Amino acid sequence: MANRFDAYGSSSPDAPRSANDQMPNAPHEAEGPLAKEASGANGGAVPDEQHSPAPASMETEASTLGRVHEPQRLHPMTLFQRVLTSLPAVLAFILIPVVTSSNSESWSSLIFAVLYGVLALPAIVLQYYRFSYRITPKQVVIQSGVFNRQNRSIPIERVQNIQIEQSLLARIFGIAKVKLETAGSSSTEGVLEYVGLDKAHEIRQAVRSFQRSRKSAPSTAGASSADASEAEAGVTRTQADPEAATETHAETLFEMPLARVLLAGAFRFSLLYIAVVFSVLQFFDVEAIVDWFLRSRGMLEGVTTALAASPWLSALAGILVAALFGWVTGIFITLNRYYGFRLWLEEDKLRKRHGLLTVTEGTIPLGKVQTLIVRTNPLMRWFGWYTLEVQTVGVDVDEQGHRTIVPFAQHGRVMELARRVRSFDLPDTFHSVSPLTVRRAAVRYTFGVLALVVPAAYFWPADWWMPGGYAAPWYGLLLLPLLYGFGYLQYRFHGYDVRDEGFYVRRGVFSQYLWIMPTEKHHVFYTAASVFQRRLKLSTLFVDTAGAAAFAYPEVVDLPAPEAQSRLQQLERRFRTLYHERIERATGSASTRLSPEERPSLPTEHTPLQAADAPPQDGSQND
């Protein structure tokens, strides 16, 4: 019974669209964006579209790119790499019992060693032999799994981003990790871990050229021979000399010399080392360290006595040391990440390459940029430095959907580069939200602080620290004026503007954001008003874009309700106008509807549903 809904409801709108478009490969499209199938015992049963009648262009490409077209194994070095990376965990299991305790438990390490030899090593080998990938003109097929065979096919035009990553170890072995990212999934869809570096570049070339030929095929109806030869020429050229082909089109947009990277790091503060310290402490015996420290006390005598003598000074020194550590860590992290940063434009794609230990190479098609984000913080802003990020849909887990394309540059340069990505007209002045937001912030902070202070003060033991006869938590109330000031600053830094080409939102005090959201990338428009906001006739306005991060969201908080409503309508109108113009350009008339004879038919019209005419109870209850 429930299948009735699935049959009509959940098929993606792509299927009828492509059928409507006379695409030669419509049946494959109809499988949906990502056809995943587990084909139990007969793992070899790949839906083989090689034998299906393919247009001439596809055939020729298949022959020129035969090396990728056939099912491929990963690079053999993968085996070695996997064993090597699995070793630290194994060694920890094997060695910890030996190191920490007596002989009685050391047999467990023996068991672990045997288990590793019997189970893990064959698993690694089997995994390697059961993993294969191939790239056809229509899709990327990845087969994997030892017991549970997985057969994943990613339609080629869905691949948004191909990222090539090389960790230090991979660079030593000359291998690379290839990540295929698609829209609409929150994680990387296909990972090839690892292939040879030259193979990785070959894969990217193949996918891109297939995408190009697919894009051009439907436009000239029936895949004309000119198209085919052009596509073929493009493929053979890139095959012959991939590097030369990329160099001729490339235009370098932004580069960071070492000094700039270090400067960028100096503005970055990281507390990552604390996590490292804690994780190290888990593996070592804290008591042993303290013991060692006490024994070596002779050398540190002077320092420790000085620290004990003046606790305030030692606290200050501790904070300074922690800050220094954070500063140095920040420099190292930035250096590791952005060393040798280069951003270049290749036809309509942004490409970037950076990294010291792990070299990352990524591609961002300009059309897939959803939102531009200009970031800074008060310190960076004081010196005029800004960061430019773009929001894309193929979410990279490491960067949370935001890709930094200019890590560190002066304001003018950032804006110039941002305009290369997408033209926009930055408003000179932003509209403010309602000043009532300061009042709301004050109320919120007051209650927040009271909720912390009052219980703490109530349960504060009488023999603890009570300066001036009051329990220490009461002094937390002194923070309130600071928080009120912060609330005012939040109001001052919050602004927005609605323009023809996009929606602009500015927000944040310590981490200052400017979102530039082009109208054509708007998705859903919202206003929301909580109980407290309704009392003051305020509303929050926001525009959803694809791939936006969950934190730091471009909301316009506490607009006067009528203004929020009219802005909502204005945004929707702009969006509508934009598409009407496009439709007019494409078809010659502004109508969004086809004429009756052009109308495609819905599946529901072919098979009359009982539910449509019978009372719904009958259709749904008898089962």
Next chain:
Amino acid sequence: MVFMERSTADYTSDDAAQSSEAPSTSPASVEPAPTESPGEEATLHALDPSIKSIWMIKIAGYSAFLVFAVLFYDLTHFFGGTWLPFGVSTGIVFLLSALYAYVWPRLRYRSWGFELGSEELYLEHGVLNHVRTVVPLRRVQHLDVSQDLLEREFGLGRLIVHTAGSRSSDVIIPGLVLAEAERIRDEVRRFILEDPLMEDPV
């Protein structure tokens, strides 16, 4: 700090999350959402009234767990001392749950409204956090009509509109008569099919 304060849109948590909202969130103090601008609001469609019964049954079901837990406490006092006469805590919790189950569906029903425009789907809902949503139809990725067991008994369905947006990519209209839900789904589908522009969804 500020954006944490606004609770996320609550229509995705139709059934499950309601149980976590304690009955003490006195719904009586909540003013029903006023509809200010007259233009669009006047023509808003309401949900099918029997959705109130469904919500009430669901809330009653979830609060039954709470009542039973308190009853267990009342009977045993976790095998410790007692300071309340038998039945007081159970009675209070039962009354509050009953009040909640009676009032909340009505408030929620009154806060709901939707309208299928020529090129967009407009909807508003939410008792505590009143959200108005405009979904341009050409942004719809795909559509589902679904029923759970209870909804099937009442002949209702819910329309789930998937978009590529990030924060709440599913827009759900519950409590539609099944045929109505299917009609809206087909209308939205028709719009998408007839859209002369062939563009990538994102």
